[in-house]
Amino acid sequence: xxxxxxxxxxxxxxxxxxxxxxxxxxxxxxxxxxxxxxxxxxxxxxxxxxxxxxxxxxxxxxxxxxxxxxxxxxxxxxxxxxxxxxxxxxxxxxxxxxxxxxxxxxxxxxxxxxxxxxxxxxxxxxxxxxxxxxxxxxxxxxxxxxxxxxxxxxxxxxxxxxxxxxxxxxxxxxxxxxxxxxxxxxxxxxxxxxxxxxxxxxxxxxxxxxxxxxxxxxxxxxxxxxxxxxxxxxxxxxxxxxxxxxxxxxxxxxxxxxxxxxxxxxxxxxxxxxxxxxxxxxxxxxxxxxx
Numbered sequence: 001x002x003x004x005x006x007x008x009x010x011x012x013x014x015x016x017x018x019x020x021x022x023x024x025x026x027x028x029x030x031x032x033x034x035x036x037x038x039x040x041x042x043x044x045x046x047x048x049x050x051x052x053x054x055x056x057x058x059x060x061x062x063x064x065x066x067x068x069x070x071x072x073x074x075x076x077x078x079x080x081x082x083x084x085x086x087x088x089x090x091x092x093x094x095x096x097x098x099x100x101x102x103x104x105x106x107x108x109x110x111x112x113x114x115x116x117x118x119x120x121x122x123x124x125x126x127x128x129x130x131x132x133x134x135x136x137x138x139x140x141x142x143x144x145x146x147x148x149x150x151x152x153x154x155x156x157x158x159x160x161x162x163x164x165x166x167x168x169x170x171x172x173x174x175x176x177x178x179x180x181x182x183x184x185x186x187x188x189x190x191x192x193x194x195x196x197x198x199x200x201x202x203x204x205x206x207x208x209x210x211x212x213x214x215x216x217x218x219x220x221x222x223x224x225x226x227x228x229x230x231x232x233x234x235x236x237x238x239x240x241x242x243x244x245x246x247x248x249x250x251x252x253x254x255x256x257x258x259x260x261x262x263x264x265x266x267x268x269x270x271x272x273x274x275x276x277x278x279x280x281x282x283x284x285x286x287x288x289x290x291x
Contacts, residue, residue, distance in 0.1 A: 099152050101141060103128040109163035110141075113174035116194040119147040122176060125163040140181040144192070144199060157199050162186060166216040168223050172241045175204065175218075177225055178211040185210035185229070189236075205246050207234060215263030215279075219272040224265070226250070226276050227258040235274075256281035256290060 099106045099121060107124025114120065122144050130136030142161035145152050165179025165186075173193035179186055187207040193200055207225065214228030218238070225247075226233035233250040236243055258279030265274050283289040 096147065097150055097152060099145060099147075101126065101143065101145075102139070107141060107163070109165075111165055111167045111174060111176040111179075111192075113167050113169045113192075115146070115173045115192055115199065117148075120174060120192065120199075121145045121147075121152075122159055122174070122192060123162050123165070123179065146199075155199055157201065159190070159192070159201060160186065160188060162212075164212040166211075166214050166225055168216045168218050168225075170218050170223070170238060175223060175238075177216060177223075178207055178214065178228075180212040185212045187211065204243060205236060208232075208247055208249065213259040215261045215276060217263045217265040217274055219265040219274065224250075224263065224274040226253060226263060226274070227261045227279055229257065229259060231255075231257055256287070 101107050101124070103126075105126045105128060107121070107126050110124030111122035112120070123141055125138050125140045127136040128139055132138070140161040140163055142159050144155040144157050144159060146155065147153075159176070160179070160181065162179030162181040166177040168175040168177060170191070173191055175189065175191050177189045179188075187210040189204040189206055191202040191204055193202065209230065209232065211225065211228045211230070211232070214225055216223060216225040218224070221237060221239055222235040223238050224233070224235045231253040233253060234247040235250055236247045238244075253276065258276065259282065261279030262277045263274065264277070265272055267273075278291075281287070281290045
C-alpha cells in the first residue's frame with residue numbers, strides 16, 4: 001500500500017508500472033489520464049499507463065491457478081480500449097427465476113435494489129402488445145415485486161408508473177429518483193422501505209427539475225444524482241434515515257449531455273468521490289449522436 005501511495009495522485013507525464021502479488025492475489029495499479037497519451041498493458045507481471053496522470057485506480061483481481069481468464073481491467077487510449085482479463089475464482093453469476101410482468105415479459109429500466117433481505121424491482125416498462133420494432137405502444141408499470149425463496153411476489157403497494165429513474169441504495173431501503181412515464185418526466189423522489197414486514201413509501205424532497213435516464217450513488221452522507229436529459233447535478237444530505245429539506249445544486253457536467261450514464265462513489269485517501277462514466281448524447285440539429 002505504501003508503494004501505491006507513492007504514485008497516487010501525481011500529475012504530469014509519469015509512467016507508473018506496478019503490480020504487487022501475494023500468493024494468488026495480485027494488486028494492479030493503473031494511472032489513467034484524460035484519454036490522451038501513450039497506453040500500454042502487460043499481464044501478468046505489470047499493468048502500466050503512460051500519460052498525463054489524473055488519479056490512480058486500484059483493482060484487486062485473483063489469478064485462478066495461473067489461468068488468465070475474464071475480469072475487466074481496462075486501459076483507455078482516446079476512443080480505443082486495451083483490455084486484459086482475469087477471472088476471480090469465486091466470482092460467477094447464477095440464473096434466478098425470470099420475472100414476468102405482462103404477456104410473458106419482464107420490464108426495462110425499473111428501479112432495482114434491496115429492501116430488508118429481499119431484492120425489489122419497482123416500475124419499469126415494456127411493449128406488451130406489438131413489439132417496439134413494429135411501432136408498438138410502450139406501457140409503464142407502477143408495480144412492486146420482491147424476490148424470495150426462488151420466486152417473485154407482487155405487492156399491493158402502488159407507486160408511480162415510471163421507468164428510467166435512478167435507484168440509490170441506502171441503509172433504510174431503496175431511494176427511487178425521477179423517471180419518465182406516460183405523462184412525461186418527473187422530479188418525484190421517494191424511499192421504499194420495510195416496516196413490520198410490510199413495504200412502505202416515504203416521500204423525499206423532489207429534485208429541482210424533472211430528470212430521467214440519469215445516474216446516482218450514495219456515499220454514506222449524500223445522495224448524488226447527475227446527467228440524464230440535462231448536464232445538471234445535485235446532492236441531498238441523507239444520514240441515519242434523516243434528510244435535508246432540499247437538494248443542493250452542484251456544478252454542471254462539462255460537454256454534451258450524458259443520458260444513461262453509470263455513477264459510483266469510491267473512497268479516496270482523505271474523502272469520497274462521485275464518478276460518472278459513459279452515457280450517450282442524442283443527435284441534435286447541429287450535432288450527430290455520440291456515445
